[in-house]
Amino acid sequence: MATRNRTILFRKYRDALKSVRVPASSSTHLATSKSSGGGPVIELVSTSLLQNRSYAPLSTEDPGNSSKGALTVGLPPAWVDVSEEIAANVQRARSKMTELAKAHAKALMPSFGDGKEDQRMIEALTHEITDLIRKSEKKLQRLSAAGPSEDSNVRKNVQRSLATDLQNLSMELRKKQSTYLKRLRQQKEGQDGVDLEMNLNGSRSSIDDETLDDMVFTERQMAKLKKSEAFTAEREREIQQVVESVNELAQIMKDLSVLVIDQGTIVDRIDYNIQNVATTVEEGLKQLQKIHGSPNIIASMVNPSEKNIAISD
Amino acid sequence: MVLVSAVRDYINRMLQDISGMKVLILDSQTVSIVSVVYSQSELLQKEVFLVELVDSISKSKESMSHLKAVYFLRPTPENIQHLRRQLANTRFGEYHLFFSNMLKDTQIHILADSDENEVVQQVQEFYADFIAVDPYHFTLNIPSNHIYMLPAVVDPSGLQHFSDRVVDGIAAVFLAMKRRPVIRYQRTSDIAKRIAQETAKLMYQQESGLFDFRRTEVSPLLLIVDRRDDPVTPLLNQWTYQAMVHELIGIQDNKVDLRSIGKFPKDQEEVVLSSEQDAFFKANMYENFGDIGMNIKRMVDEFQQVGKSNQNIQTIEDMAKFIDNYPEYRKMHGNVSKHVTLVTEMSKIVEERKLMLVSETEQELACNGGQVAAFEAVTNLLNNESVSDIDRLRLVMLYALRYEKESPVQLMQLFNKLASRSPKYKPGLVQFLLKQAGVDKRTGDLYGNRDLLNIARNMARGLKGVENVYIQHQPLLFQTMESIIKGRMRDVDYPFVGNHFQQGRPQDVVIFIVGGTTYEESRSVALQNASNSGIRFILGGSVVLNSKRFLKDLEEAQRIARSSTSVV
Numbered sequence: 024m025a026t027r028n029r030t031i032l033f034r035k036y037r038d039a040l041k042s043v044r045v046p047a048s049s050s051t052h053l054a055t056s057k058s059s060g061g062g063p064v065i066e067l068v069s070t071s072l073l074q075n076r077s078y079a080p081l082s083t084e085d086p087g088n089s090s091k092g093a094l095t096v097g098l099p100p101a102w103v104d105v106s107e108e109i110a111a112n113v114q115r116a117r118s119k120m121t122e123l124a125k126a127h128a129k130a131l132m133p134s135f136g137d138g139k140e141d142q143r144m145i146e147a148l149t150h151e152i153t154d155l156i157r158k159s160e161k162k163l164q165r166l167s168a169a170g171p172s173e174d175s176n177v178r179k180n181v182q183r184s185l186a187t188d189l190q191n192l193s194m195e196l197r198k199k200q201s202t203y204l205k206r207l208r209q210q211k212e213g214q215d216g217v218d219l220e221m222n223l224n225g226s227r228s229s230i231d232d233e234t235l236d237d238m239v240f241t242e243r244q245m246a247k248l249k250k251s252e253a254f255t256a257e258r259e260r261e262i263q264q265v266v267e268s269v270n271e272l273a274q275i276m277k278d279l280s281v282l283v284i285d286q287g288t289i290v291d292r293i294d295y296n297i298q299n300v301a302t303t304v305e306e307g308l309k310q311l312q313k314i315h316g317s318p319n320i321i322a323s324m325v326n327p328s329e330k331n332i333a334i335s336d
Numbered sequence: 337m338v339l340v341s342a343v344r345d346y347i348n349r350m351l352q353d354i355s356g357m358k359v360l361i362l363d364s365q366t367v368s369i370v371s372v373v374y375s376q377s378e379l380l381q382k383e384v385f386l387v388e389l390v391d392s393i394s395k396s397k398e399s400m401s402h403l404k405a406v407y408f409l410r411p412t413p414e415n416i417q418h419l420r421r422q423l424a425n426t427r428f429g430e431y432h433l434f435f436s437n438m439l440k441d442t443q444i445h446i447l448a449d450s451d452e453n454e455v456v457q458q459v460q461e462f463y464a465d466f467i468a469v470d471p472y473h474f475t476l477n478i479p480s481n482h483i484y485m486l487p488a489v490v491d492p493s494g495l496q497h498f499s500d501r502v503v504d505g506i507a508a509v510f511l512a513m514k515r516r517p518v519i520r521y522q523r524t525s526d527i528a529k530r531i532a533q534e535t536a537k538l539m540y541q542q543e544s545g546l547f548d549f550r551r552t553e554v555s556p557l558l559l560i561v562d563r564r565d566d567p568v569t570p571l572l573n574q575w576t577y578q579a580m581v582h583e584l585i586g587i588q589d590n591k592v593d594l595r596s597i598g599k600f601p602k603d604q605e606e607v608v609l610s611s612e613q614d615a616f617f618k619a620n621m622y623e624n625f626g627d628i629g630m631n632i633k634r635m636v637d638e639f640q641q642v643g644k645s646n647q648n649i650q651t652i653e654d655m656a657k658f659i660d661n662y663p664e665y666r667k668m669h670g671n672v673s674k675h676v677t678l679v680t681e682m683s684k685i686v687e688e689r690k691l692m693l694v695s696e697t698e699q700e701l702a703c704n705g706g707q708v709a710a711f712e713a714v715t716n717l718l719n720n721e722s723v724s725d726i727d728r729l730r731l732v733m734l735y736a737l738r739y740e741k742e743s744p745v746q747l748m749q750l751f752n753k754l755a756s757r758s759p760k761y762k763p764g765l766v767q768f769l770l771k772q773a774g775v776d777k778r779t780g781d782l783y784g785n786r787d788l789l790n791i792a793r794n795m796a797r798g799l800k801g802v803e804n805v806y807i808q809h810q811p812l813l814f815q816t817m818e819s820i821i822k823g824r825m826r827d828v829d830y831p832f833v834g835n836h837f838q839q840g841r842p843q844d845v846v847i848f849i850v851g852g853t854t855y856e857e858s859r860s861v862a863l864q865n866a867s868n869s870g871i872r873f874i875l876g877g878s879v880v881l882n883s884k885r886f887l888k889d890l891e892e893a894q895r896i897a898r899s900s901t902s903v904v
Contacts, residue, residue, distance in 0.1 A: 024345055025511040027461040027546060029444055036448035037456075044452075099357075099402030173398050177357070177385045184380035190663070197660050269655050276662060284377045287613040288670055289606045292591065293379065294371040297362075297387055 100174065102166060106181045109159045113188050116155040120195060123148040127203040131210065146264070149200070153271055156193055160275050163189070163282070186282035193272050193279075200268065339468035339874065340612060342512035343373045346464040350406060350434050351382040359386040359403045359428060361393055363415055366408050366436055368467050368477060368589045372610070390418045396427075404430040410465065411435045416443050423450040431456045436465040437504045438543065465508035466876065469590055470611055472865055473858035476505045477589075478878040481885075484527050484851045485564070485772055485893035490900045499527070502878060503534050506558065506848055507547075509876065510539070515844065516547045517558035519833040520825070524779045525562035527850050532560045536833045556844035557820070559830065563851025563881075564773035565780045566812035568702050568737060570854050570886040571730050573695045575806045577628050578621040579855035581609065581678060583882045584685050587855075597681055607674045616671060622859045624807055625682075632675050639672045690722045694731065695806055701734040703808045710735060711746050718753050725758040729765070730883055736766050738783065740774055765887075768894045779829050780812045813847065813857045813875075814864070820845055821869050846874045852885070853877030 126148055130141035166182040168175035284291050347370060351358070360379065362370060367389065379387065386400075390409060405428035409415040423431065433447070438461055447459065466474040483491060483498050510517060516539055521532035535558065539547045563570070574583040585592055590610045594600050611618040616635060620628050642665060649655050658665075686692060697713045700706070714735045717723050732754045736747060755763055771777075819825045823841050832838070849857070853875055861875045879885065 024342055025463060025514050025546070025549075026346075026349070027438070029439060029459040029461060030457075032441075033444050033448050033456065033459040036445050037451055037454065040449050041452075103357075103402065173386060173388070173396055173400065177359075177400075177403070180380055180385040181357075183377075184383075184385070187377065187380070194660065194663070201660070269659055273655075273659050276659060280662075280666070284375075284380075285667060285670060286375060286377055287608060287610070287667065289591070289603075289608055291375045291377055292371055292608060293374065293376050293387055294367050294589065295591075295606065296376050297367060297389060 102168075102178055105162055105165055106185065109162050109185050110188075112155045112159040112162075113185070113192065116152050116159075116192055119148055119152045119155070120192070120199070123152065123196075124199060127199065131203070131206050145203075149196070149264075149268065152192075152196055153268065156189055156196070156275060157271065159185070159189055160278055164278075183282050183284055186279045187284070190276065190279045190283050193275055197269075197272055338471060338513070338872075339466070339474050339509070340373050340471050343369060343464040343466075343468050346462045346512070347374050347408075350408060350432075350460075350462060351379075351384065354404055354406060354430075354432055356383065357403050358382070358384045359388060359400070359405050360384045361388050361390050361405060361407045361409075363390045363409045363412075365410050365477070366464075369436065369464055370408065372590050373468055373612075375613075390415060390422075393422070399427050401427070401429045403428050404432065406432045406434065408434045408436065408462070408464075411437050411439045411443060416446055419447060420450040423447070423455065424452070426453050426455050428455075433459045434462045435460070437461065437463060437508060438546070463508040463511040466505045467589060469880065470858060470862070472861050472872075472874050473853065474505075474509065474874070474876045475853065475880045476501060476876070476878050478502070481852060481879045482889035482892040482896075484562075484878070485889065486896060486900075488526070488530075490896060495527075498878070499531055499534060502531050502848070502850065503538060505876065506531075506535055506846070507538055509846060509874070510547070510556075510558070513556075513844070514549045515552075515556050516540075516549055517556040517844075517846065518836045518838045518842070519558045519560070520830045520836070521560040521833065522562050522565060522779050523829055523831055524777060525560075525565070525850070528560040528562045531848075531850060532558075532833045535560075536836070552843075554840055554842055555838065556846065557838065557842035559816070559820075559845065559847045561816070561830075561847065561849055563849050563877075563886075565778050566782060567769065567773035567886075568734065568782060569809070569811040569813075569856055570852070570881040571733055571883050572698050572702060572809060572856070573691055573727075573730075573883070574856055575625045575695070575804075576622050576856070576859060577617075577625070578609065579859060580625060580682060582855050582880065584682050585678075586882065586884075587880070592678070594677070594681065597685070600677070604673065604677060607678070614671060616675060622862065624804055626804075629679060632679055635672055636676065639668055642668065689724050689727060690720070691727075692806075693717070693720075694723060694727045697731060698734055699805055699808050701731070701738050707739050707742050710739065711743070711750075714750060715753070718750070718757055725760060726883070726887070728754055728758055729761060729887065733766050733769055736770055737773070737775075740770055762891055762894065765890060765894060768897070769890060772890070772893075780815065782812055784815075809856075811854070811857045811860055813849075814860045816847070817845075817861070817864050817871075817873055821871055841871060843870065844872050844874070846876060849875070849877040851877070851889070852879040852881040854881050 123145065126141060126144045130145060134141075163182055163185055166178050166185075168178045289295050351360075360370075376387075384406070386403065390407070407419070409419070419433070431451075433456060439459075444459065447456070467477055468474050478498060478501055480494060480498065483494050486495070488495050519532050519536050521528040523529070574580045578587070581587055581592060585594065585597055587609060590608060592607050592609055593605070594607065595605050608614070609617055609621075611621055616631075620631055623631070645654075646658055646665065649658055694717060697710075697717060700713065701710055714731050717731055718728055732750050735750060739747065751766060754766070755761055816825070821841065847861075858875050861873045864873055881889075
């Protein structure tokens with residue numbers, strides 16, 4: 024695709040025109056945005072500049088104070104710090120996610136140990152990541168702003184962007200978790216080869232054994248029983264973990280779904296957003312307030328009754 | 337993909353090298369250009385956290401020096417003035433100026449003069465000056481489109497603006513493709529000739545350096561034709577999805593505003609129909625109404641299956657799977673309701689206006705012979721109380737275009753009947769249409785009854801029996817494309833500009849219809865491109881017409897022609 028750069032020509036003109044103007048002007052324009060204490064003096068100079076010009080500018084507006092400080096990118100408003108914190112959390116969560124992937128892979132590999140160390144590592148990482156996501160999501164709500172000002176539009180958009188990042192993170196975490204669990208399950212079943220809820224009479228024993236040791240647990244059987252108990256307990260814990268994690272992520276997803284833009288819909292249209300910025304900010308706030316307090320998250324998500332949000336109340 | 341990806345590439349390049357938080361400032365034209373190819377969420381990914389219109393941004397006084405401003409504007413005098421003021425009252429940290437077309441030196445001068453604070457970092461021309469509604473179809477959304485129907489003396493400056501906008505748009509398409517074409521135009525159209533010559537002047541003289549691209553073996557072809565050579569296509573009712581939605585409801589920049597046809601919940605008032613973003617639409621946009629109904633039903637069934645399994649959550653696994661698939665589910669839900677709503681509403685309109693009945697006659701008028709039967713059919717429909725005014729008007733127009741020379745008495749009868757039955761009818765509109773686009777004015781063989789080959793083709797079609805009586809019609813464009821493919825486009829009908837010359841077939845062809853394109857025609861182009869004939873066609877126009885818009889242009893032109901003393 025062809026383009027044409029006019030910057031050089033532009034600069035040439037700009038420099039040429041600059042030298043035509045009164046030389047005193049160059050010093051005033053180097054001032055950064057200070058308090059209006061220095062204002063009056065500078066303004067006086069610039070108004071006389073306007074009169075000294077050989078050609079009349081089309082706009083006779085007073086250039087105003089803001090132009091003088093616009094040489095450097097100025098200090099952003101306070102809420103930008105919040106958004107940067109969230110962005111940093113997202114980064115951290117991403118790197119933890121890579122660590123988690125490694126930990127998953129390691130745990131799945133055959134090893135001599137009992138794998139408890141790996142398990143702890145995985146648990147810890149998963150908690151950390153979920154924590155980061157949850158904290159970020161709470162911080163996200165602080166970015167909400169009321170009123171149809173330009174700044175609130177920027178805030179809303181930053182919010183949406185971060186919400187999308189967080190949602191993607193939670194989904195990625197979920198996927199990693201479920202793949203890991205699936206593989207783990209496959210492995211465990213493979214190792215023991217047989218259903219662990221075994222026949223206490225020792226179905227694996229030979230026929231001789233059966234007749235001899237009918238009601239008595241052999242040592243072997245005891246060991247196997249203990250192992251299966253431990254395994255069941257572990258399974259229960261895993262399931263408990265999954266349930267907790269699912270619930271947590273469900274809550275987060277729901278909160279985020281208010282803010283995340285549905286791609287391909289009208290709200291994802293730039294021209295629509297230009298017209299409708301003010302209203303969407305308010306709506307988002309209202310919906311966020313409603314969500315916290317909704318008892319049955321999943322049922323309400325299945326039946327989206329209002330807009331693009333599923334709220335049961 | 338060509339047109340859409342060209343504009344996307346331009347936008348990507350604008351944003352990629354500017355780090356940090358940005359504000360994107362557009363004008364009322366570039367907002368359409370950008371909105372059809374780029375989404376809000378994509379902008380957010382590029383850290384564009386505010387989008388504003390250049391005329392409304394002046395009103396705010398908030399200083400936002402932590403944002404870098406990216407302007408993407410058409411290089412119009414109004415925009416240059418806006419920029420002047422905004423550069424004098426800088427609010428943002430940096431200013432990056434991108435223009436969708438060529439700047440004049442004086443304009444650069446004015447901007448340089450206003451940039452006292454030296455906030456402008458770059459001034460670039462990025463030639464995304466057209467609205468890429470579909471991969472091979474672009475439009476220019478020219479507001480006073482009707483002016484093409486009037487002779488130059490009526491409003492010379494207005495016509496010059498129109499012509500300039502068209503030339504700018506076409507130039508941008510070729511700059512985006514980095515090609516310079518050989519140019520041909522429809523002989524019988526003054527406006528087509530004018531645009532062809534001005535485009536040639538721009539590309540080969542005024543800015544020949546800019547257009548001097550690496551030459552390929554065969555140059556692409558630019559063909560400028562006039563809407564009035566085929567006035568039938570925009571008048572016909574449509575039965576393929578995209579064309580039908582535009583005809584019955586209206587599509588603007590790939591958006592459908594349902595508010596004009598009823599009350600809908602807030603999140604369904606406006607919907608998006610974009611082949612790039614909606615897989616169902618992409619697969620069905622050229623299908624006919626009956627098939628669409630079936631496909632939508634299938635989609636609804638699938639969706640309900642998913643819904644049922646979602647309600648049947650019993651195990652932990654089910655819960656987990658549901659959470660994983662939730663975003664997909666939501667998207668599916670939105671898409672299903674969108675298409676169901678559209679098809680439902682259109683079915684209602686078809687029923688109310690008895691469009692199947694009307695359309696059958698329309699197709700007969702457009703495709704087959706039999707003046708006597710046609711007259712009878714049209715008369716019956718005019719007498720039918722359920723037929724709406726606009727449909728009556730279209731029927732009489734279609735009849736008049738076909739049988740204007742045969743039986744003038746009967747034609748008069750139809751005019752009178754139309755006037756008496758339709759109180760809002762502007763008298764003389766049909767006659768005005770005939771003056772604009774009657775058989776004496778046309779070049780192409782619109783009814784296939786001039787050219788021996790066409791007569792034979794029509795006969796063959798009639799004998800074969802048409803798949804669906806409602807989509808018999810082929811726009812004239814189809815024949816034009818065929819003649820290009822076969823290398824049989826006659827010089828006498830479509831001469832070359834100046835000393836342009838082309839031996840052999842081109843591989844890339846851009847056809848521009850002055851006065852507007854229709855979705856029926858863009859469908860024809862898309863299907864032709866899919867057939868791998870070795871030639872890639874791109875279609876463009878000043879607007880995208882439906883019958884309502886075409887009639888509005890006609891009425892407006894008639895009104896001006898009447899009030900203007902310089903028109904006979």
